[in-house]
Amino acid sequence: MPPATRKGTREPARRNGGRAPRKRDAEVLEAAARVFHERGYANASVQDVADAVGILKGSLYHYINTKEDLLYRLLEEVHEEVEQVLESVAAEPDLGPLERLHLYVDRQIAYNARNLVRISVYYHDVERLSPERRDAIHALRRKHEDFVTALIRQAQDDGVVTCDASPRVLANYIFGSIIWVYRWYRPRGRIRPDELARIGADFAIDGLRGGGAPAVA
Numbered sequence: 001m002p003p004a005t006r007k008g009t010r011e012p013a014r015r016n017g018g019r020a021p022r023k024r025d026a027e028v029l030e031a032a033a034r035v036f037h038e039r040g041y042a043n044a045s046v047q048d049v050a051d052a053v054g055i056l057k058g059s060l061y062h063y064i065n066t067k068e069d070l071l072y073r074l075l076e077e078v079h080e081e082v083e084q085v086l087e088s089v090a091a092e093p094d095l096g097p098l099e100r101l102h103l104y105v106d107r108q109i110a111y112n113a114r115n116l117v118r119i120s121v122y123y124h125d126v127e128r129l130s131p132e133r134r135d136a137i138h139a140l141r142r143k144h145e146d147f148v149t150a151l152i153r154q155a156q157d158d159g160v161v162t163c164d165a166s167p168r169v170l171a172n173y174i175f176g177s178i179i180w181v182y183r184w185y186r187p188r189g190r191i192r193p194d195e196l197a198r199i200g201a202d203f204a205i206d207g208l209r210g211g212g213a214p215a216v217a
Contacts, residue, residue, distance in 0.1 A: 028053055028063050029077060032070040037117045041071060041125040071125060072133050078115070078122050079140040085111055086147055097154040098161070098205050101174075104148065106201035108178045113193035119182040148174055152208065161208045174204050 031052035035044045046067050050057040064070055089104045112119045126137055145168075152167040152174075163170070177200055185196060 025063065028060065029070070029074050033074055033118050033121055036071065036074075036121045036125060041067075041121070041128055046070075068129065068133070071121075072129055072137075074118065075122055075126060075129070075137050078118055079137065081115075082108065082111060082144070083140070086144060090147070096160070097151040097158065098208065101148065101151045101155070101208075102201045102205045104151075105174060105178060105204045106197045108197075109181055109200040110193050110197035112178065112181050113185055113187065113196050116182050116185065116187065119179075123179065123182065145171060145175070155208065163208065170208065173207070177204055 028049070032049050035048045035052050039048060044067070046060055046064075047057050049067075049070060050060040053060065064073075085107045086104070089100060089107060092100065092103060095103065127134065129137065148171040149167045152161065152170050155161040156164065156167065181196070181200070185191075187193070191199075
């Protein structure tokens with residue numbers, strides 16, 4: 001999906017024939033992620049990013065037109081990567097809906113745990129995008145929401161989830177478990193990303209299977 005651009009601005013030179021070299025493009029986005037995470041997007045400047053890359057501010061404008069271009073491209077790249085997660089899970093053969101959902105939650109949590117800086121920027125700053133670009137990112141997000149909702153609905157239809165609550169509501173609870181990892185997980189602690197992902201996936205599926213029973217008598 002090409003990036004949405006505001007009226008009167010040109011698309012960043014990174015696309016097609018004017019695309020920045022892949023290595024430098026990656027360096028710029030990595031630096032932007034660190035700067036936005038440490039300073040906050042609102043307080044960070046293009047000069048801060050240029051300093052982090054080790055290039056002149058004017059040189060950075062070879063890759064972007066505005067600071068927002070950096071944020072948008074960063075969030076776009078996150079979606080390019082989590083799209084691969086979704087597609088890999090959807091392509092797995094011979095899985096029931098809860099097995100597929102378990103695999104999806106496992107891989108998404110593992111991705112988030114290994115990309116805490118980018119995920120933090122994503123959820124802190126996505127609303128700072130211009131409306132057109134924000135809508136584009138939200139559209140990409142809805143594909144994941146629809147995927148999880150459909151799996152829960154299928155599991156309800158199959159009778160393996162007896163809770164009759166709205167599949168969309170249940171999906172939102174699942175995404176809460178996936179997303180909020182970035183707020184509390186510490187990668188230098190005792191739990192490694194793969195173990196964290198397994199715990200989270202087990203918790204999500206166990207919650208769906210026992211969804212009809214009250215937690216406390």
